Every structure is written in structure tokens, then in C-alpha cells.
Amino acid sequence: MEIIRKESSSAIQHIDTIIADIQDHVDKKQDFVAFILIALGIEFVGSFFDEKDFNDWGQSKTRFMKGLELFDNTWYNEKSLFIFQKLRGPLIHQYRTGGNFLLTSICKNNADADSHLTVVDNKRILVLECLFDHFKVAVTKLKAYCQKNDTKANAEYLTLYTINNDKILFNPNTKSESIPYASGNVDLPESEKDNPLYSYSKPKGKNKKK
Numbered sequence: 001m002e003i004i005r006k007e008s009s010s011a012i013q014h015i016d017t018i019i020a021d022i023q024d025h026v027d028k029k030q031d032f033v034a035f036i037l038i039a040l041g042i043e044f045v046g047s048f049f050d051e052k053d054f055n056d057w058g059q060s061k062t063r064f065m066k067g068l069e070l071f072d073n074t075w076y077n078e079k080s081l082f083i084f085q086k087l088r089g090p091l092i093h094q095y096r097t098g099g100n101f102l103l104t105s106i107c108k109n110n111a112d113a114d115s116h117l118t119v120v121d122n123k124r125i126l127v128l129e130c131l132f133d134h135f136k137v138a139v140t141k142l143k144a145y146c147q148k149n150d151t152k153a154n155a156e157y158l159t160l161y162t163i164n165n166d167k168i169l170f171n172p173n174t175k176s177e178s179i180p181y182a183s184g185n186v187d188l189p190e191s192e193k194d195n196p197l198y199s200y201s202k203p204k205g206k207n208k209k210k
Helices: 011-027 031-049 060-068 074-078 080-094 128-148
Strands: 003-010 101-104 123-127 156-163 166-170
Touching (some): 003 011, 031 060, 031 128, 074 080
């Protein structure tokens, strides 16, 4: 089996991919998935501020809380541990909201942007588009920081390989000796559809083990 490296993206370029994916879900009114992607994105933003490998275990809390430090509204920073435990945890691990938050959106529910971060019946309201705007501000701060400091921004993060003429996505830092094929369908943003990094054709036949 011949493996040929074709295309790769850096860690900082991957941030733009996350933002494009979130925007695509907003455009399609898939608000709940967009919230999950923002939670993932916050942790990823925080991962640029340590010297550890992106794959290091046990860094989620520290990195998530560090990512929230870049948000303009001080509430996020003051409540970073609470947000990690009561919002990020249930979203990522249970695919549902925690009991302390009410999630809504303008795109799907025509929510009032002014209700963002207000409290109703002891539950904090999060409006997707407002949270997304705050996240994008944090990303802008991250990029400014990376331009002035020696960080992991230019580290190779995601690589496209060709295996027997079938394109797949593969993380170059994965230590597993096996390379599984991707499965499922992903709708990419229009701006990314011509990017060779995201080209993927389903392999013909089964991936047989030797």
C-alpha cells in the first residue's frame, strides 16, 4: 500500500476551518451543533498557550478556561470553571445542555440578542450568534498573539493523504499505526469545497486487514 502526502494545514489555519463550519451550521439553522463546535473551538484556542502537544491528555479544563480568557465580556472569564463543568461537559460528553443553561439562537428561534447572558428561572441564556461573535473576537486576539510570539500556530495539524488513489484525512500526530477511513457525509461551507484538503472519496471495497 502506497501512502503519498498531498496537502496539510497548520494549527492556526484549522481555526478558520472551525469558524467556517460554525457559520455553515448557523446558515443551516443547526444551532445545537454550532454550540458544540464553539465549545470545541474555545478549548482549541486555549491549546495555543501551552508548550504541550495538541494531543496531550488531561488538558481540556486548563485549555478551555484559557480560551475563555480571550473573551471580551468578563463574565466568561469569571465563570470559566462553571462554564467548563456545566456547559462544555454536557455538550461534548452527553450531547445535551447542562441544567444551568438555556441555549437559543436568532437563526432558528428568532431570539432577542439582548437576552444573551441574562438569567431566567436561575438559568443562564446563551444566544448562539452572540456567543459566536465573542468567540470570533477571541480568535482575532489569538492570531495577534501568535504573530508576536513563538507558538504552535504553524505546527502541522491536519494532513490529507492519498492511499491507492482514495483521499482521506489524517492527523499526522496520531500514534496509531493503522489509518482508518473516514465515514459519513460532511456538508462543507461553499468557501471550502474547492480546498483539496477537504476532498474525500469513499474507498472502493472494504479496508481489509492483513
